[in-house]
Amino acid sequence: xxxxxxxxxxxxxxxxxxxxxxxxxxxxxxxxxxxxxxxxxxxxxxxxxxxxxxxxxxxxxxxxxxxxxxxxxxxxxxxxxxxxxxxxxxxxxxxxxxxxxxxxxxxxxxxxxxxxxxxxxxxxxxxxxxxxxxxxxxxxxxxxxxxxxxxxxxxxxxxxxxxxxxxxxxxxxxxxxxxxxxxxxxxxxxxxxxxxxxxxxxxxxxxxxxxxxxxxxxxxxxxxxxxxxxxxxxxxxxxxxxxxxxxxxxxxxxxxxxxxxx
Amino acid sequence: xxxxxxxxxxxxxxxxxxxxxxxxxxxxxxxxxxxxxxxxxxxxxxxxxxxxxxxxxxxxxxxxxxxxxxxxxxxxxxxxxxxxxxxxxxxxxxxxxxxxxxxxxxxxxxxxxxxxxxxxxxxxxxxxxxxxxxxxxxxxxxxxxxxxxxxxxxxxxxxxxxxxxxxxxxxxxxxxxxxxxxxxxxxxxxxxxxxxxxxxxxxxxxxxxxxxxxxxxxxxxxxxxxxxxxxxxxxxxxxxxxxxxxxxxxxxxxxxxxxxxxxxxxxxxxxxxxxxxxxxxxxxxxxxxxxxxxxxxxxxxxxxxxxxxxxxxxxxxxxxxxxxxxxxxxxxxxxxxxxxxxxxxxxxxxxxxxx
Amino acid sequence: xxxxxxxxxxxxxxxxxxxxxxxxxxxxxxxxxxxxxxxxxxxxxxxxxxxxxxxxxxxxxxxxxxxxxxxxxxxxxxxxxxxxxxxxxxxxxxxxxxxxxxxxxxxxxxxxxxxxxxxxxxxxxxxxxxxxxxxxxxxxxxxxxxxxxxxxxxxxxxxxxxxxxxxxxxxxxxxxxxxxxxxxxxxxxxxxxxxxxxxxxxxxxxxxxxxxxxxxxxxxxxxxxxxxxxxxxxxxxxxxxxxxxxxxxxxxxxxxxxxxxxxxxxxxxxxxxxxxxxxxxxxxxxxxx
Numbered sequence: 048x049x050x051x052x053x054x055x056x057x058x059x060x061x062x063x064x065x066x067x068x069x070x071x072x073x074x075x076x077x078x079x080x081x082x083x084x085x086x087x088x089x090x091x092x093x094x095x096x097x098x099x100x101x102x103x104x105x106x107x108x109x110x111x112x113x114x115x116x117x118x119x120x121x122x123x124x125x126x127x128x129x130x131x132x133x134x135x136x137x138x139x140x141x142x143x144x145x146x147x148x149x150x151x152x153x154x155x156x157x158x159x160x161x162x163x164x165x166x167x168x169x170x171x172x173x174x175x176x177x178x179x180x181x182x183x184x185x186x187x188x189x190x191x192x193x194x195x196x197x198x199x200x201x202x203x204x205x206x207x208x209x210x211x212x213x214x215x216x217x218x219x220x221x222x223x224x225x226x227x228x229x230x231x232x233x234x235x236x237x238x239x240x241x242x243x244x245x246x247x248x249x250x251x252x253x254x255x256x257x258x259x260x261x262x263x264x265x266x267x268x269x270x271x272x273x274x275x276x277x278x279x280x281x282x283x284x285x286x287x288x289x290x291x292x293x294x295x296x297x298x299x300x301x302x303x304x305x306x307x308x309x
Numbered sequence: 310x311x312x313x314x315x316x317x318x319x320x321x322x323x324x325x326x327x328x329x330x331x332x333x334x335x336x337x338x339x340x341x342x343x344x345x346x347x348x349x350x351x352x353x354x355x356x357x358x359x360x361x362x363x364x365x366x367x368x369x370x371x372x373x374x375x376x377x378x379x380x381x382x383x384x385x386x387x388x389x390x391x392x393x394x395x396x397x398x399x400x401x402x403x404x405x406x407x408x409x410x411x412x413x414x415x416x417x418x419x420x421x422x423x424x425x426x427x428x429x430x431x432x433x434x435x436x437x438x439x440x441x442x443x444x445x446x447x448x449x450x451x452x453x454x455x456x457x458x459x460x461x462x463x464x465x466x467x468x469x470x471x472x473x474x475x476x477x478x479x480x481x482x483x484x485x486x487x488x489x490x491x492x493x494x495x496x497x498x499x500x501x502x503x504x505x506x507x508x509x510x511x512x513x514x515x516x517x518x519x520x521x522x523x524x525x526x527x528x529x530x531x532x533x534x535x536x537x538x539x540x541x542x543x544x545x546x547x548x549x550x551x552x553x554x555x556x557x558x559x560x561x562x563x564x565x566x567x568x569x570x571x572x573x574x575x576x577x578x579x580x581x582x583x584x585x586x587x588x589x590x591x592x593x594x595x596x597x598x599x600x601x602x603x604x605x606x607x608x609x610x611x612x613x614x615x616x617x618x619x620x621x622x623x624x625x626x627x628x629x630x631x632x633x634x635x636x637x638x639x640x641x642x643x644x645x646x647x648x649x650x651x652x653x654x655x656x657x658x659x660x661x662x663x664x
Numbered sequence: 665x666x667x668x669x670x671x672x673x674x675x676x677x678x679x680x681x682x683x684x685x686x687x688x689x690x691x692x693x694x695x696x697x698x699x700x701x702x703x704x705x706x707x708x709x710x711x712x713x714x715x716x717x718x719x720x721x722x723x724x725x726x727x728x729x730x731x732x733x734x735x736x737x738x739x740x741x742x743x744x745x746x747x748x749x750x751x752x753x754x755x756x757x758x759x760x761x762x763x764x765x766x767x768x769x770x771x772x773x774x775x776x777x778x779x780x781x782x783x784x785x786x787x788x789x790x791x792x793x794x795x796x797x798x799x800x801x802x803x804x805x806x807x808x809x810x811x812x813x814x815x816x817x818x819x820x821x822x823x824x825x826x827x828x829x830x831x832x833x834x835x836x837x838x839x840x841x842x843x844x845x846x847x848x849x850x851x852x853x854x855x856x857x858x859x860x861x862x863x864x865x866x867x868x869x870x871x872x873x874x875x876x877x878x879x880x881x882x883x884x885x886x887x888x889x890x891x892x893x894x895x896x897x898x899x900x901x902x903x904x905x906x907x908x909x910x911x912x913x914x915x916x917x918x919x920x921x922x923x924x925x926x927x928x929x930x931x932x933x934x935x936x937x938x939x940x941x942x943x944x945x946x947x948x949x950x951x952x953x
Contacts, residue, residue: 054865058762062775065759065840069782069833075803076793128687135683141676147688154695156887156942157935158894160911161702162695164918164931168705169698188694191687208394211361214381215388216408216459226411230398249786251897256918266788273792273901282796285789296784300777 073289080282097283107284110268113179117264118247121186125243128187129194130236134228136195137202138210151192159252162189167256178262185253190246194239201235234302241299249292311372311462312337312495313358318367318377320353327353328364329519335463340489340496342506344543345516351499352467354516358497359465360384371462387456387494388465392472393448395440401451402427402436408459426458429488446477453485457492464489466498470505482509503543507531515539531585533570533659540583540661547589547631550663553580557660562627566604571660579663586634588657591622591643592650604658606631606651610643624649699935706929724929734913734930738937741910745893748831749885755832756839756884761873763840764847765855776844783837791830791898798826798902822904830902831892839884846880847873879948886945890938910934 083092101107136148154162163185170181205228213223229236251266258267265288272281313335320328328350335341343351356362357369360381369377376384395404402423409419427433430450440448449469456464469485470478486509489496500506506513507527514524515538523530523539534540537548549566551558553574557567558581568582584604608626615637622633622643633651643649706725710718728734763776782790797803799821808818820826850873858868874881896915899907914934917927 055766058758058766062759062762062767062779065755065836066775066778068755069779069837072793072797072833073782073790075796076789079796124690128690131683132687135680139676139680141680143677147684150688150691150696153699154691156890157699157938158891158911160894160896160914161931161935161938162698164914164927165698165702166694167918168924168928169701172701172705184690184694188691191691195687206392206394208390208392209396211381212388212390212394212455213396213407213411214361215359215386215465216411216455217382217385218407218411219382222411226407227396227398245784249784249788251786251788255897266786269792270788270897270901273795277792277795281792285786285792288786289789292785293781296781297777299784300781 076282077286077289080279080286082279085279097279100280101283104280107265107268107280110263110265111284113263114248114265117179117183117186118244120183121190121247122240122244124187125190125194126236126240129191129239129243130198130229130232132191133195133198133202133232134224136199137205151195154189154192159189159250163253163256166253170257177257177259181257182254182262182264185257186247186250189250189253190243193242193246197239197242198232198235201232201238205231238299238302241295241302245292245295245299248295249288312339313463313497314368314370314373315354315358316368316370318354318357318364318369320357320362320364326519328357330367331516331519331521332367333514333521333524335495335497337495338493340486340509340511341498342510342513343497343499343516344503344506344513345501345522346542347501348518349516350519351501351516353519355465355467355497355499358463359386359388385459385462386465387459387461387463389449389452389456389467389469391468393440393452395448395451395455397440399440400436401432401438401440401443404440404451405436405455405458407455412459422458423454426454429457429491430454430484445473446481449473449481450484453488457488457494461494464494464496466496468499468501470500470502478505485509507543513543515542517542534583535572535661537581537583537661540659545586545632545634546583547586548581548583549629550579550581552576553578553660557655557658558582564606566658567602567655568658568660569655570658572662574660574662581661581663583659583661584653584657586621586632587619589631589633589651589653591624591633591635592652593643593647603652603654608649608651610645610647610649613643613645622649624651626651702928702935703932705925706932708925710925721925724926725933727926728929728933734910737908737910737913738933741893741895742937744827744831744895744899744909745889747828748835748892749889751828751832752836752839752888753881753885756836757843757881760840760843760847760880763844764850765852779840780837783834783841787834788897788901790834791901794826794830794833794902795821798829821902822906824903824906826902827899827907830898831895834898835888835892838887839881842884842887843877843880846877850876882945882948886941890941893937894934 078091080097081093081095083094083096136144166181166185167177170176170184175181175184209227209231210223213227218226249266250264251270254264255267255270258264265284269281269284269288272278315331315333315335318328318331319326331350331354333341343354345351353362357364357377358371360376360379360383364377367377368375371384371386395401396407399407405423405426406419409422414422423436424433427436430453432447432450432454435443435447435451440451443451452469466485470481473481482505498506498510510527512525513527513530515522515530517538523535530539530543534543534546537546540546540548549558549560551560551566553576554565555574555576557565559565566582571582572580574580606626608624608631610622611625611630612623614621614623617637619634619636620642622635624631624633631651707720707722708718709721709723759779763772763779767775795802799805799819802818802821804820805818809815820829854872854876855868858872859865863871894911896909896911899909899912900915901907903909910930911934914927914930917923917930
């Protein structure tokens with residue numbers, strides 16, 4: 048028993064070390080964004096001047112708005128299209144259904160480098176070209192499989208008898224969907240939507256290949272800035288991004304767990 | 310209210326014949342049980358009547374109107390599901406109100422109807438609860454109230470008591486029967502529990518492999534089974550096989566068994582006789598032909614199972630094990646290994662044609 | 665059987681199509697057609713849109729096989745993928761085990777969430793955060809020199825180890841996630857049964873736990889290996905001049921050299937490698953799912 052306790056203690060310690068590995072760089076970056084020295088020199092002196100400087104950076108602000116706009120539109124499109132597709136895959140049986148479900152995995156599994164360059168070539172070839180519209184096209188396609196997977200997982204916990212019961216009580220297809228099915232899958236839809244937002248808002252690779260100098264998103268802008276040289280401003284905006292995306296995922300986790308277990 | 314006529318209904322899933330030319334007439338206001346082992350087609354039949362699935366061929370009529378191509382939401386039926394299928398996102402009252410509300414009934418009448426239905430199932434005060442706050446028996450009542458509040462033409466129950474424990478199930482059987490009598494609705498009830506079928510229904514239909522084996526009042530099926538399957542599936546039976554003699558059968562060792570009930574068969578045909586275990590008397594001592602013309606067999610007790618109010622004896626006789634159930638009246642109990650005489654009247658013996 | 669009947673009546677692509685079509689059309693336009701177009705482009709001499717005459721050629725693929733640079737870089741990327749995957753297993757599996765079998769209740773949920781949370785935050789920014797830690801005069805350097813009695817110079821920035829550290833940091837949550845899911849599914853009574861039969865902890869680990877959690881390990885490995893082989897942003901930021909890999913060469917074809925047909929060919933070769941890996945792992949992956 049004593050060995051068990053020692054091993055368990057070591058295990059706990061190990062987890063905390065892993066968490067330190069995962070979070071320390073992020074925490075340091077956040078701290079440095081409040082440090083006076085632009086060369087990250089210690090000792091630490093508090094300032095918010097880098098955040099103030101962000102307000103003056105029109106390019107960054109424009110890119111931020113683009114990112115938010117695209118993420119919001121992506122979320123809306125993905126939740127509607129994704130929920131509809133999930134419902135169809137749940138409700139109906141047909142030849143090729145397995146194939147359609149399998150088709151959801153390439154967009155998730157293929158490296159974004161390949162998807163991104165392929166989109167660039169194709170959008171150029173058919174005249175869509177690069178820019179915000181192309182980025183939106185790409186983001187929706189990347190996020191859609193996640194939404195379908197998340198909503199489908201929620202649907203797995205839905206008893207088909209509930210739809211049958213509603214029909215036996217005289218409800219038509221639309222009434223069944225809107226009054227019985229949708230309320231049940233709503234946590235899944237919300238989680239899927241948050242997922243879609245995160246995928247789009249954090250997306251760098253695909254946006255990178257599809258953006259043009261005027262039409263770009265925040266991560267692409269940050270990458271360009273990093274390659275020009277580090278500045279505390281990048282720290283500041285990076286800190287904001289990471290806080291936003293982690294908050295989003297915490298929210299998603301709340302919804303999805305609520306959805307998955309009850 | 311209306312009766313239901315099922316005529317020559319067949320339904321296949323791929324190569325599997327789930328229903329094979331089934332015809333049953335469910336009279337208006339009756340309480341029917343569809344009984345059968347799993348895979349017998351009883352649930353498939355119920356789903357055809359409900360309209361969740363359509364037959365490949367045959368006709369289904371509710372109240373004289375052909376409905377075999379009418380989808381479930383237009384059939385005006387009420388259904389209670391095995392797991393109740395209460396909508397988890399709605400209160401009890403909203404669950405019950407659902408059927409009225411989807412057809413656009415005014416709020417005021419809906420509220421009155423819902424309250425009346427909840428009163429009927431004795432849940433007047435629980436309208437504000439959520440389904441997950443209810444016990445199994447209460448959920449069952451809500452499901453029932455929800456199914457009948459729309460005044461359906463027929464009430465369909467798919468193993469509605471299967472998820473309840475034994476004591477609660479007996480209560481609910483009585484309750485269900487009371488409510489059914491009170492509103493007088495034609496009720497079709499799927500179960501695999503023979504006792505439930507016997508105690509609750511006016512008529513029973515026994516299904517096997519997609520076919521209707523026998524249909525009639527419980528007493529008739531129990532006392533006059535028309536097949537070995539019906540005899541052994543509904544209750545217990547000892548089966549003897551032999552050749553028909555005109556008033557019974559002759560076993561391969563020459564013993565004659567007289568049968569006073571069942572099929573009329575020409576002499577020489579293959580046939581069997583069924584005897585219920587509780588109809589057989591058991592006694593010690595040597596056997597001889599009885600003056601009263603009763604059937605008599607000698608055997609040896611191989612096992613006794615004590616079950617409180619009665620005991621079951623397994624008696625070996627010429628390679629066959631017979632089952633005899635005796636009420637425990639306080640008389641002497643027979644020991645295992647003891648030689649015994651079995652006696653029963655021809656009236657308790659049902660002659661069945663071999664398949 | 666009953667359920668089969670229910671779906672049979674309402675079955676059919678016809679009812680499903682209106683609901684499915686928008687999503688799948690979108691995926692076709694934005695994923696599947698582009699991937700097909702990439703294959704097509706990889707056999708062209710010039711980008712047809714540039715106005716210059718073009719023809720079909722195998723030259724782009726010939727370039728890959730004739731110039732040892734591309735093959736060397738692909739091998740370097742594969743090696744990078746392998747190393748990162750191994751580190752992720754070494755670091756992630758024990759963590760997943762502790763999460764699944766040692767921690768209980770709310771603290772388990774909370775820590776699990778903390779471990780996978782960074783995975784869903786911005787990858788670019790997380791890579792960037794390492795720059796502050798690894799550079800000379802950075803946090804690691806300063807911290808170590810403050811503790812150690814002697815002077816050392818830590819400048820891992822723009823080195824191969826920096827790329828490894830950054831990528832492991834990026835992908836280790838994935839390994840924890842997949843291993844945790846399979847480890848959690850192992851009934852504790854199996855472990856107790858093993859112990860009761862006289863097996864030591866190590867034997868239980870080797871003969872019961874690891875084999876049963878294999879699907880999670882393989883899933884995690886595939887899901888890490890594939891994107892790492894195609895990574896380009898991480899080596900660029902943390903590797904500097906040493907950070908030239910297969911992914912960065914593809915990036916160059918599209919954003920610097922503008923030889924799209926060659927880029928398409930290189931991308932397609934990478935896709936082929938990826939598909940082979942996924943195909944090999946897919947039976948195990950399916951079991952894990």
